[in-house]
Amino acid sequence: MKRSLLSPLLAGLLLLTGCSQPAAQAGGGGGTIDAINHTKWAINHFSVDNQSGIDIIGPFQGGGGGCCYSVPARWTPGMTVRIDWESGEASTEGFPGFADSKKYREWRDKMKENDRQHSKTVPVPDYNGQDVCGITVHFLPCDDVKVTTSCWSPRNANYPIKEPIRMKEPRVCPK
Template sequence: MVFVLLPLAACRAAGQDDTIGVSITGVDHLAEHLSIQDFWVNGTGGHQAGGGGRKVCCASLPAEWRPGLTVKVTWAVTNWKRRVYSMYERDVPLEHCDGPMGRLWVHFLRDGQVRAITCDLSAPGTWEPNPEYPGPQPLATTLLRKQPWSDYERQPDEPEFPEVDNAMEDEAI
Protein backbone atom coordinates (compact mmCIF):
# COMPACT_ATOMS: atom_id res chain seq x y z
CA MET A 1 0.00 0.00 0.00
CA VAL A 2 2.85 2.40 0.85
CA PHE A 3 4.40 1.81 -2.58
CA VAL A 4 1.13 2.90 -4.21
CA LEU A 5 0.40 5.98 -2.05
CA LEU A 6 3.95 7.38 -1.98
CA PRO A 7 4.17 8.02 -5.75
CA LEU A 8 0.66 9.53 -5.74
CA ALA A 9 1.60 11.94 -2.94
CA ALA A 10 4.79 12.93 -4.78
CA CYS A 11 2.84 13.65 -7.99
CA ARG A 12 0.33 15.77 -6.11
CA ALA A 13 3.04 17.79 -4.33
CA ALA A 14 4.94 18.33 -7.59
CA GLY A 15 1.82 19.66 -9.32
CA GLN A 16 1.03 22.23 -6.65
CA ASP A 17 2.72 25.60 -6.47
CA ASP A 18 2.88 27.99 -3.58
CA THR A 19 1.08 31.08 -4.77
CA ILE A 20 1.24 34.76 -3.99
CA GLY A 21 -1.16 37.60 -4.65
CA VAL A 22 0.14 40.35 -6.91
CA SER A 23 -1.53 43.60 -7.92
CA ILE A 24 -2.66 43.93 -11.54
CA THR A 25 -2.19 47.01 -13.70
CA GLY A 26 -3.44 47.24 -17.27
CA VAL A 27 -1.70 49.48 -19.79
CA ASP A 28 -3.73 50.47 -22.87
CA HIS A 29 -1.48 51.09 -25.90
CA LEU A 30 -4.41 51.12 -28.37
CA ALA A 31 -5.39 53.94 -30.73
CA GLU A 32 -7.19 56.88 -29.14
CA HIS A 33 -10.69 55.80 -30.26
CA LEU A 34 -10.25 52.32 -28.74
CA SER A 35 -10.21 51.44 -25.05
CA ILE A 36 -9.97 48.42 -22.78
CA GLN A 37 -13.11 48.81 -20.70
CA ASP A 38 -12.61 45.64 -18.67
CA PHE A 39 -10.04 42.87 -18.44
CA TRP A 40 -9.40 39.78 -16.33
CA VAL A 41 -6.30 37.74 -15.50
CA ASN A 42 -7.03 34.13 -14.53
CA GLY A 43 -10.56 35.28 -13.66
CA THR A 44 -9.54 38.25 -11.48
CA GLY A 45 -10.89 41.56 -12.75
CA GLY A 46 -8.39 44.27 -13.59
CA HIS A 47 -11.15 46.71 -14.55
CA GLN A 48 -10.35 49.46 -17.03
CA ALA A 49 -6.83 49.46 -18.47
CA GLY A 50 -5.37 52.91 -18.72
CA GLY A 51 -2.02 54.55 -18.50
CA GLY A 52 -0.46 52.22 -15.96
CA GLY A 53 -1.04 54.05 -12.68
CA ARG A 54 -4.03 52.09 -11.38
CA LYS A 55 -3.63 48.89 -9.35
CA VAL A 56 -6.20 46.21 -8.58
CA CYS A 57 -5.63 43.46 -6.04
CA CYS A 58 -4.90 40.60 -6.58
CA ALA A 59 -4.07 37.95 -9.14
CA SER A 60 -2.82 34.64 -7.85
CA LEU A 61 0.50 33.60 -9.39
CA PRO A 62 3.05 30.95 -8.51
CA ALA A 63 5.45 32.31 -5.86
CA GLU A 64 8.43 31.30 -7.99
CA TRP A 65 8.62 32.20 -11.66
CA ARG A 66 9.72 29.52 -14.11
CA PRO A 67 9.82 29.36 -17.91
CA GLY A 68 6.58 28.29 -19.54
CA LEU A 69 4.17 29.98 -17.12
CA THR A 70 1.10 31.50 -18.75
CA VAL A 71 -1.90 33.51 -17.62
CA LYS A 72 -5.36 33.57 -19.19
CA VAL A 73 -6.21 37.15 -20.18
CA THR A 74 -9.76 38.07 -21.14
CA TRP A 75 -10.54 41.61 -22.27
CA ALA A 76 -13.16 43.82 -23.86
CA VAL A 77 -12.21 46.42 -26.47
CA THR A 78 -14.63 49.29 -27.07
CA ASN A 79 -14.42 51.12 -30.38
CA TRP A 80 -15.93 54.52 -29.59
CA LYS A 81 -15.82 55.63 -33.23
CA ARG A 82 -17.93 52.66 -34.42
CA ARG A 83 -19.82 52.32 -31.10
CA VAL A 84 -19.19 48.58 -30.87
CA TYR A 85 -17.22 46.24 -28.61
CA SER A 86 -15.56 42.82 -28.79
CA MET A 87 -14.47 40.24 -26.24
CA TYR A 88 -11.11 38.50 -26.59
CA GLU A 89 -9.38 35.74 -24.63
CA ARG A 90 -5.89 34.38 -24.90
CA ASP A 91 -3.34 32.37 -22.91
CA VAL A 92 -0.37 34.72 -22.63
CA PRO A 93 3.20 33.80 -21.66
CA LEU A 94 4.11 35.30 -18.29
CA GLU A 95 7.32 37.30 -18.68
CA HIS A 96 9.44 38.16 -15.66
CA CYS A 97 12.14 40.64 -14.59
CA ASP A 98 15.00 39.47 -12.43
CA GLY A 99 14.13 39.32 -8.74
CA PRO A 100 10.99 38.37 -6.85
CA MET A 101 7.56 38.25 -8.45
CA GLY A 102 6.19 41.78 -8.51
CA ARG A 103 3.24 43.72 -9.80
CA LEU A 104 1.58 42.17 -12.87
CA TRP A 105 1.63 44.56 -15.83
CA VAL A 106 -0.75 43.64 -18.67
CA HIS A 107 0.02 45.54 -21.89
CA PHE A 108 -2.66 45.69 -24.61
CA LEU A 109 -0.83 46.51 -27.84
CA ARG A 110 -2.06 48.15 -31.05
CA ASP A 111 -1.48 44.99 -33.12
CA GLY A 112 -3.89 43.00 -30.92
CA GLN A 113 -1.16 41.27 -28.94
CA VAL A 114 -1.06 41.15 -25.14
CA ARG A 115 2.02 40.98 -22.94
CA ALA A 116 1.90 39.98 -19.27
CA ILE A 117 4.97 40.91 -17.24
CA THR A 118 5.57 40.47 -13.54
CA CYS A 119 8.15 42.94 -12.37
CA ASP A 120 9.05 45.09 -9.37
CA LEU A 121 10.04 47.93 -11.71
CA SER A 122 7.26 50.43 -12.20
CA ALA A 123 8.28 51.95 -15.52
CA PRO A 124 4.80 52.20 -17.08
CA GLY A 125 3.40 54.09 -14.11
CA THR A 126 6.20 56.63 -13.97
CA TRP A 127 5.79 57.91 -17.54
CA GLU A 128 9.55 58.02 -17.88
CA PRO A 129 11.23 55.41 -20.12
CA ASN A 130 13.11 52.81 -18.09
CA PRO A 131 15.57 50.71 -20.12
CA GLU A 132 15.58 48.05 -17.37
CA TYR A 133 11.85 47.35 -17.79
CA PRO A 134 11.46 44.51 -20.34
CA GLY A 135 8.05 45.53 -21.61
CA PRO A 136 6.74 48.24 -23.90
CA GLN A 137 7.62 51.72 -22.77
CA PRO A 138 4.71 54.07 -22.09
CA LEU A 139 3.41 56.33 -24.81
CA ALA A 140 2.93 59.24 -22.43
CA THR A 141 1.77 61.68 -25.08
CA THR A 142 -1.15 59.42 -25.97
CA LEU A 143 -1.94 57.69 -22.69
CA LEU A 144 -2.07 60.78 -20.49
CA ARG A 145 -4.83 62.41 -22.53
CA LYS A 146 -6.67 59.36 -23.87
CA GLN A 147 -10.37 59.51 -22.93
CA PRO A 148 -12.38 58.47 -26.02
CA TRP A 149 -15.59 58.10 -24.03
CA SER A 150 -15.58 61.79 -23.05
CA ASP A 151 -16.81 62.78 -26.54
CA TYR A 152 -19.59 60.21 -26.52
CA GLU A 153 -23.11 61.13 -25.44
CA ARG A 154 -25.62 58.32 -25.55
CA GLN A 155 -29.03 59.34 -26.78
CA PRO A 156 -32.07 58.10 -24.81
CA ASP A 157 -33.31 55.89 -27.67
CA GLU A 158 -29.85 54.63 -28.68
CA PRO A 159 -29.28 50.89 -28.11
CA GLU A 160 -26.34 49.54 -26.13
CA PHE A 161 -23.14 49.02 -28.11
CA PRO A 162 -23.46 45.73 -30.01
CA GLU A 163 -20.80 43.03 -29.81
CA VAL A 164 -18.92 42.39 -33.07
CA ASP A 165 -16.17 39.98 -34.12
CA ASN A 166 -13.39 42.56 -34.15
CA ALA A 167 -13.95 46.00 -32.63
CA MET A 168 -10.35 46.95 -33.41
CA GLU A 169 -11.21 47.23 -37.10
CA ASP A 170 -12.27 50.70 -38.16
CA GLU A 171 -14.66 49.86 -40.99
CA ALA A 172 -18.31 50.82 -40.63
CA ILE A 173 -20.80 48.28 -39.28
Protein backbone atom coordinates in the same frame (compact mmCIF):
# COMPACT_ATOMS: atom_id res chain seq x y z
CA MET B 1 -12.26 22.49 31.13
CA LYS B 2 -11.17 25.98 30.17
CA ARG B 3 -8.07 24.58 28.49
CA SER B 4 -10.06 22.12 26.39
CA LEU B 5 -12.32 24.94 25.16
CA LEU B 6 -9.43 27.31 24.51
CA SER B 7 -7.54 24.95 22.19
CA PRO B 8 -10.35 24.52 19.61
CA LEU B 9 -11.06 28.27 19.68
CA LEU B 10 -7.39 29.10 19.24
CA ALA B 11 -7.04 26.58 16.42
CA GLY B 12 -10.11 28.01 14.67
CA LEU B 13 -8.83 31.57 15.03
CA LEU B 14 -5.45 30.61 13.60
CA LEU B 15 -7.11 28.89 10.65
CA LEU B 16 -9.27 31.93 9.93
CA THR B 17 -6.40 34.40 10.11
CA GLY B 18 -4.32 32.16 7.86
CA CYS B 19 -7.03 32.37 5.19
CA SER B 20 -6.77 36.14 5.06
CA GLN B 21 -3.04 36.18 4.35
CA PRO B 22 -2.09 37.08 0.77
CA ALA B 23 -0.88 34.19 -1.36
CA ALA B 24 2.37 36.12 -1.82
CA GLN B 25 3.29 35.30 1.78
CA ALA B 26 3.06 31.60 0.97
CA GLY B 27 6.34 31.86 -0.92
CA GLY B 28 5.34 33.47 -4.21
CA GLY B 29 5.07 37.11 -5.12
CA GLY B 30 2.03 39.23 -5.33
CA GLY B 31 0.47 42.61 -5.88
CA THR B 32 -2.17 44.24 -8.03
CA ILE B 33 -3.38 43.59 -11.56
CA ASP B 34 -2.43 46.64 -13.61
CA ALA B 35 -2.47 47.42 -17.31
CA ILE B 36 -1.02 49.73 -19.92
CA ASN B 37 -3.01 50.35 -23.07
CA HIS B 38 -0.83 51.02 -26.13
CA THR B 39 -3.83 51.25 -28.51
CA LYS B 40 -6.39 53.79 -29.73
CA TRP B 41 -9.22 51.64 -28.32
CA ALA B 42 -10.65 51.77 -24.81
CA ILE B 43 -10.26 48.64 -22.69
CA ASN B 44 -13.76 48.39 -21.23
CA HIS B 45 -12.82 45.61 -18.82
CA PHE B 46 -10.17 42.92 -18.50
CA SER B 47 -9.15 39.99 -16.34
CA VAL B 48 -6.13 37.80 -15.71
CA ASP B 49 -7.01 34.14 -15.11
CA ASN B 50 -10.61 35.26 -14.44
CA GLN B 51 -9.54 37.80 -11.81
CA SER B 52 -10.77 41.30 -12.62
CA GLY B 53 -8.41 44.18 -13.37
CA ILE B 54 -11.18 46.53 -12.14
CA ASP B 55 -10.59 49.67 -14.24
CA ILE B 56 -11.67 50.90 -17.65
CA ILE B 57 -8.51 52.04 -19.44
CA GLY B 58 -8.56 54.75 -22.07
CA PRO B 59 -6.36 54.86 -25.16
CA PHE B 60 -2.64 55.26 -24.45
CA GLN B 61 -3.20 55.15 -20.68
CA GLY B 62 -2.53 52.94 -17.69
CA GLY B 63 -4.90 51.66 -15.06
CA GLY B 64 -6.18 48.58 -13.37
CA GLY B 65 -5.70 48.06 -9.70
CA GLY B 66 -7.49 44.76 -9.21
CA CYS B 67 -6.42 43.05 -6.02
CA CYS B 68 -4.66 40.78 -5.60
CA TYR B 69 -2.61 38.72 -8.00
CA SER B 70 0.08 36.29 -6.93
CA VAL B 71 2.44 33.93 -8.68
CA PRO B 72 4.06 30.72 -7.44
CA ALA B 73 7.38 31.03 -5.60
CA ARG B 74 9.26 29.68 -8.63
CA TRP B 75 8.69 30.37 -12.30
CA THR B 76 8.60 27.24 -14.46
CA PRO B 77 8.95 26.93 -18.24
CA GLY B 78 5.62 26.99 -20.02
CA MET B 79 3.90 29.12 -17.36
CA THR B 80 1.03 31.11 -18.90
CA VAL B 81 -1.87 33.38 -17.97
CA ARG B 82 -5.16 33.87 -19.74
CA ILE B 83 -6.12 37.46 -20.50
CA ASP B 84 -9.75 38.21 -21.35
CA TRP B 85 -10.77 41.73 -22.35
CA GLU B 86 -13.28 43.85 -24.16
CA SER B 87 -12.11 46.70 -26.36
CA GLY B 88 -14.38 49.41 -27.60
CA GLU B 89 -14.89 52.93 -28.86
CA ALA B 90 -12.97 55.49 -26.85
CA SER B 91 -14.52 58.60 -28.40
CA THR B 92 -17.44 60.51 -26.96
CA GLU B 93 -18.04 62.19 -30.33
CA GLY B 94 -21.71 62.88 -30.88
CA PHE B 95 -22.64 62.38 -27.21
CA PRO B 96 -26.14 63.88 -26.95
CA GLY B 97 -26.25 64.14 -23.16
CA PHE B 98 -28.75 62.36 -20.94
CA ALA B 99 -31.74 64.72 -21.24
CA ASP B 100 -33.18 62.92 -24.27
CA SER B 101 -33.05 59.27 -23.29
CA LYS B 102 -33.97 58.06 -26.79
CA LYS B 103 -31.05 59.95 -28.38
CA TYR B 104 -28.73 58.76 -25.61
CA ARG B 105 -29.70 55.09 -26.11
CA GLU B 106 -29.22 55.38 -29.88
CA TRP B 107 -25.77 56.93 -29.37
CA ARG B 108 -24.83 54.29 -26.75
CA ASP B 109 -25.93 51.44 -29.02
CA LYS B 110 -23.92 52.90 -31.92
CA MET B 111 -20.82 53.05 -29.69
CA LYS B 112 -21.35 49.44 -28.54
CA GLU B 113 -21.23 48.25 -32.17
CA ASN B 114 -17.44 48.59 -31.93
CA ASP B 115 -17.11 46.49 -28.74
CA ARG B 116 -15.08 43.33 -29.29
CA GLN B 117 -14.37 40.42 -26.98
CA HIS B 118 -10.85 39.00 -26.84
CA SER B 119 -9.08 36.16 -25.09
CA LYS B 120 -5.44 35.23 -25.29
CA THR B 121 -3.15 32.92 -23.35
CA VAL B 122 0.32 34.41 -23.06
CA PRO B 123 3.60 33.29 -21.50
CA VAL B 124 4.70 34.64 -18.14
CA PRO B 125 8.34 35.74 -18.41
CA ASP B 126 10.92 34.13 -16.12
CA TYR B 127 10.87 35.94 -12.78
CA ASN B 128 13.19 33.66 -10.80
CA GLY B 129 15.68 35.68 -8.76
CA GLN B 130 13.61 38.87 -9.10
CA ASP B 131 11.14 40.73 -6.93
CA VAL B 132 7.57 40.17 -8.10
CA CYS B 133 4.91 42.87 -7.87
CA GLY B 134 1.66 41.42 -9.14
CA ILE B 135 1.16 41.47 -12.89
CA THR B 136 0.99 44.19 -15.52
CA VAL B 137 -0.81 43.52 -18.79
CA HIS B 138 0.24 45.48 -21.89
CA PHE B 139 -2.51 45.78 -24.51
CA LEU B 140 -0.84 46.14 -27.90
CA PRO B 141 -2.12 46.76 -31.45
CA CYS B 142 -3.52 43.81 -33.39
CA ASP B 143 -5.15 42.39 -30.26
CA ASP B 144 -1.81 41.32 -28.86
CA VAL B 145 -0.85 41.33 -25.17
CA LYS B 146 2.30 40.94 -23.12
CA VAL B 147 2.62 40.54 -19.36
CA THR B 148 5.29 41.19 -16.77
CA THR B 149 5.62 40.63 -13.04
CA SER B 150 8.38 43.25 -12.76
CA CYS B 151 8.49 45.71 -9.87
CA TRP B 152 10.25 48.32 -12.02
CA SER B 153 8.26 51.36 -13.12
CA PRO B 154 7.51 51.44 -16.87
CA ARG B 155 9.51 54.69 -16.94
CA ASN B 156 12.63 52.92 -15.67
CA ALA B 157 15.22 51.65 -18.17
CA ASN B 158 15.14 48.25 -16.41
CA TYR B 159 11.44 47.73 -17.17
CA PRO B 160 11.27 44.66 -19.45
CA ILE B 161 8.56 45.77 -21.91
CA LYS B 162 9.94 48.48 -24.18
CA GLU B 163 7.08 49.24 -26.61
CA PRO B 164 6.15 52.94 -26.81
CA ILE B 165 2.85 53.93 -25.22
CA ARG B 166 1.42 55.38 -28.46
CA MET B 167 1.54 52.59 -31.00
CA LYS B 168 -0.16 52.77 -34.38
CA GLU B 169 -2.14 49.80 -35.56
CA PRO B 170 -0.88 48.51 -38.92
CA ARG B 171 -3.30 48.35 -41.85
CA VAL B 172 -3.00 44.57 -41.81
CA CYS B 173 -2.30 42.70 -38.61
CA PRO B 174 -0.14 39.57 -38.70
CA LYS B 175 -2.02 36.35 -38.13
